Amino acid sequence: MSEITRQASSIPLFRERVLNHWLNQLGQAMHSATGTALLVWAGAALLWLFSLQNADPDQMGNFGLLSVLPLPYFVALGLLIINTTIILNQQKVPEYVFLLHVVLLIFIIHGTPQILYGTLRYSWAWKHIGIIEYIQRHGTVDPTISSLPAYHNWPGFFTLNAFIVQVAGLKNALSFAGWSPVFFNLIDLGALLLIYRSCTRDRRLVGLGIWFFFITNWVGQDYFSPQATGYFLHLVILGICLTWFKTTPLPRRHAIRHWLRSERLTARAYKLLYLSRRAEMPVFQATPAQRIGLVGILTLFFMTIASSHQLTPVMTIASLGGLVLVFRLSIRSLPAIYGIMAVLWIVYMAVPFLTPTVESFIEALGNPAENAQLIDLSLASVDQQIVAMIGRSLTLCVMALAGLGMLRYLVRGYLNLSFIVLIGAPVSTMAMNTYGGEIIFRVYLFALPFLAFFIATLFYPSLKVGRSLWTVVLPAVLSVLLLTGLLFAYYGKDRQYYFAEDEVAASEYLYSIAPPNSLIIEGSRSYASQHQNYELYTYVAIDREPWESQQEIINDPVNVMTRWMSNRAYAGSFLIITRSQKAAIEMVGSMPDNQAIYDLEDALLASGRFKAIFRSPNAVVLVLDQDPHLRP
Amino acid sequence: MKYALFWPVVIVLSMLALAIMVVGDFQTPIRTALTLWFLLFCSGMAYARLLSFPSRIAQIVLAVALGITINVAISEILVVGKVWSSDVALGLVMGTTTIGVVLQLLDARRQHARAQIPLESEAQPEQ
Known part of the structure; x- marks a missing residue:
């Protein structure tokens, strides 16, 4: 047979065998639960994309991005919620369909700001650039x-x-x-699967736990940052330890007796450990070579964490230490080894940074109540007080629901001691530092994977339970409530996190003309700042100045600014005021008068002593009209 | 054996494509995508598959985590050691990845050879 004839005969063969096979499969899928689920998923995705055409971030109101999102956006989320809770209860729907739903949720929540803004969100991300x-x-x-x-x-x-x-x-x-939040949440999804599958083979429980994690993670530490990378590696370390290095045999009774030195306590501890064994999956078998490889990988992962972020190593060591304490980690020396590695990094690299902070660190040590104090909301605008209260309420709700779930799980005879310890371990870091007033939210973030799992146990406490209609309806209703809280808490501050293109242009223009050793005065820190030649300039944020100094500016803006900007110690002086700075001052209440920053801009422009070298609807860059730096 | 070759081939092709892009200094979004794909995934996948875990999710998660770790380690050593050069760093990552791929191929050959040896029961001559 010639080559041409052979090719001609292979085309109908392909059509008959391969194409028809796949068309049949597709046809069957479309008539099945999987097909319906995929159709609804596609509908939700299209609706979401369509909704973005009608959202204008420049029109953002008091509740941030939430205030400009159109109805189809929320309908898309509603469809996704209903479909997810339905497919979780359908055994025949393959797992990838559920994962597609989580992926779409991640894109909807974290991809929306990037698509709408087109610029990098959040001022700290610019500093990282x-x-x-x-x-x-x-x-x-x-x-x-x-x-x-x-x-x-x-x-x-x-x-x-x-x-x-x-x-x-x-x-x-x-x-x-800008796409970092989507990227980090997607890779966190894989790490969560690894963690949850280490303790249950109930697909519904794993799925709902993951779902609750992503609709309650409002802390916003998934932006372009070292902590987001560290968090992922922290989860992977826990996943590996819980999957391959979990201790399943109970410790000998006399060993516990030796540690606790009380017969009564020993009996109780032994009973707890016995109960906890029921809530665990057997250890995944690995060959000696695989185990050696995994130990090597664990060491490398921790080295990366220890050299990338200050807080994450502490959380990892505390978590692994907790697992060792409850006999859930077979490499008992791992927390100590990690501790040595973290100290070695500090000794090698971070001593100059830590030396001046030792005093404040010692002061904060052992004061968990003081360290956990939240920021004072009394100065913030009313809408920001509402946003903050929703975030805090969401946190409390998650903890309360997880507590109930834990109880229901226990009633069914399961005690997931590993996860309980992993909720408690991050809390212990509150005794060490305030972490700039953020420690309580970081603790929440590190405990969240395990809190979310226990919320899921509220609906699926065992393989035999959770097959009624209620396990579709109740998770859906709860998801609506939690997601509402997330949207307020996560998007509610975006008026100060969003930087319009002309604001970014103002900042880029400033950095392109400012000579080294210039003074850059800013309304507040919330703008696209310090992303270029950052170490060459001195930055002064007006809203971070002492209250008296701010009052002085309010009383006599022109003369005070003239004095500041005439300082010959600097090679040049610039004042930049943007829309996002004004929004931050209004929202946080960081100046005695919210109108002050607007008045300052107007007064300087009207004085004739300043000129705008860059001006756009959302930003202005001012210099002294007769710049003393240019005079001989 | 065919499936065992899939990832080594993908990794080597990605590496070659990136090398061409960098040497030719092509300024295209494909280069960004290829850089992220190779550095954050392929370099880790070269080693993640050596552990031969049956779970695909575990393999992918380990590949990404290893990719991040390998690149952080190499770039950080060069930066902190004040000998930073992105070309040297890329050469080191490509070298490390090649070693991983070679080890994967050797492992695949070993497993293939083992599969060729008939079990004792199968080797019995027919009565």
Whole structure:
């Protein structure tokens, strides 16, 4: 047979065998529960994309992004919720269909700001771009630098991104940094699967736990940052330990007796451990070579965490220490080894950074109540007080629901001791530091995977339970409530986190003309700042000045600003005021008068002593009209 | 054996494509995508598959985590050691990845050879 004839005969063969087979499969799928689920999923995705056409971030009101999202956006989320809770109860629907739903949820929640804004969200992310740009220019870091020194002492995340930027031939990391929340949440999804599958084979429980994690993770630490990378690696370490290095045989009674030194306590502890064994999956078998490989990997992962972020190593050590305490980790020396590695990094790299902070660290040590104090909301605007209260209420709801779930799980005879310890371990770090008033939310973030799991046990406490209609209806209703809280808490502050294109242009223009050793005065820190030549300038944020100093500016803006900007110690002086700065001052209440920043801008422009070298609807850059730096 | 070759082939092709992009200094979004794909996934996948875990999710999660770790380690050593060069770093990552791929191929060959040896019961001559 000639080549042409052979080819001609292979076409109908392909059509008959392959194409028809797949068309049949597709036809069957469309008539099945899987097909229906996929159709609804596609409908929700299209509705979401369609909804974004009618949302204008420039029209954002008091509740941030939430105030401009149109009805179809919420309908898409509603469809997704209903479909997810239905497919979780359908055995025949394959797992990938559920995972597609979680992926879409991640895109809807975390992809929406990036699609609508087109610029990098959140001012700290811009500072991270600046550190990467510093490494690109200098080829090294400076642990003794005075501006943003922590990043130079834990530079892992920044060196990685400087590497990516240069290999990709980019100018900076802006072209991919905006998609970080989507990326980090997607990889966290994989780590969560690893963790949850280590303790149950109930697919519904795993699925609902994951679902609750993503609709209650409002803390917003998934942006372009070292902590997001550290968090993922922390979850992977826990996943590996719980999957391959879990201790299943009960410790000998006399060993517990030796530690507790009381017969009564020993009996209770032994009973707890016995109960907890029921809530665990057997250890996944691994060959000696695989185990050696995994130990090596665990060490590498922790090295990356220890060299990239200050808080995450503490959380990892506390979590693994907790697992060792309840006999749930076979490598009992792992927390100690990690502790040594973290200390070695500090000794090698971070001593100059930590030395001045030792005093405050010792003061904060052992004061969990003080460290956990939340920021004072009395100065914030009413809408921001509502947003903050919703975030705090969501946290309390999650904890209460997890408590109930834990109880229901226990009533069914399951005690997941590992997960309970992993909720408690991050709490112990509250005794160490305030972490800039954020520690309580970081604790919530690190406990959340396990809290979310226990909320799911409220509906699926065992394989035999949770087959009624209620297990579709109640999780759906609860999801609506929790997701509402998430949307307020996560999007509610976006008026200060969103930077319009002209605001970014103002900032870029400023950095392109400001000579080294310039003074840059800002209304507040909330704008696209410090992303270029960041170490060359001195920054003064008006809303961070002492109250008296701010009052002085309000009383006599023109003369005070003239005095500040005439300082010959600097090579140049610039004042930048943007819409996002004004929004931050209004929302946080960081100046005695919310109108002050608007009045300042008007007064300076009207005085004739200042001129705008950049002006757009959302931003202005001012210099003194007769710049003393230019005079001989 | 065919499936065992799938990932080594994908990794090597990704590596070659990225090398061409970097050497030719092509400025295209594909280069960014390829950089992220190779550095954050392929470099880790070269080693994650050596552990031969049956769970695909575990393999993917380990690949991403290893990808991040390998690249952080190499770039951080060069930056902190004040000998930073993205070309050297890329060369080191590609070298590390190649070692992983070679080990994967050796492992696949070993497993293939083991599968060729008939079991004792199968080797019995027919009565």
